[in-house]
Amino acid sequence: xxxxxxxxxxxxxxxxxxxxxxxxxxxxxxxxxxxxxxxxxxxxxxxxxxxxxxxxxxxxxxxxxxxxxxxxxxxxxxxx
Numbered sequence: 001x002x003x004x005x006x007x008x009x010x011x012x013x014x015x016x017x018x019x020x021x022x023x024x025x026x027x028x029x030x031x032x033x034x035x036x037x038x039x040x041x042x043x044x045x046x047x048x049x050x051x052x053x054x055x056x057x058x059x060x061x062x063x064x065x066x067x068x069x070x071x072x073x074x075x076x077x078x079x080x
Contacts (some may be wrong), residue, residue, distance in 0.1 A: 041073075042066045 019025055042048040046066035051059045 038067060038070050041070050046070065 042063070046069065048063060048066050051062070053059050053062060
């Protein structure tokens with residue numbers, strides 16, 4: 001199994017054309033962006049880069065609240 005590596009056409013990469021020419025690779029990159037986007041939002045806008053609270057319960061609740069806020073932002077974008 002090959003580890004994930006991003007393909008950068010201008011930088012050069014360890015992934016050759018045999019991997020990136022398949023439609024499955026393109027689909028996996030789209031799905032990866034969909035999964036990673038909320039976590040990036042939580043780290044930058046949601047202030048979840050470092051935990052403010054001690055304990056798993058409080059930190060988990062803070063994360064759930066942050067993801068709920070992200071869903072509200074996303075719904076607003078979908079409506080308008």
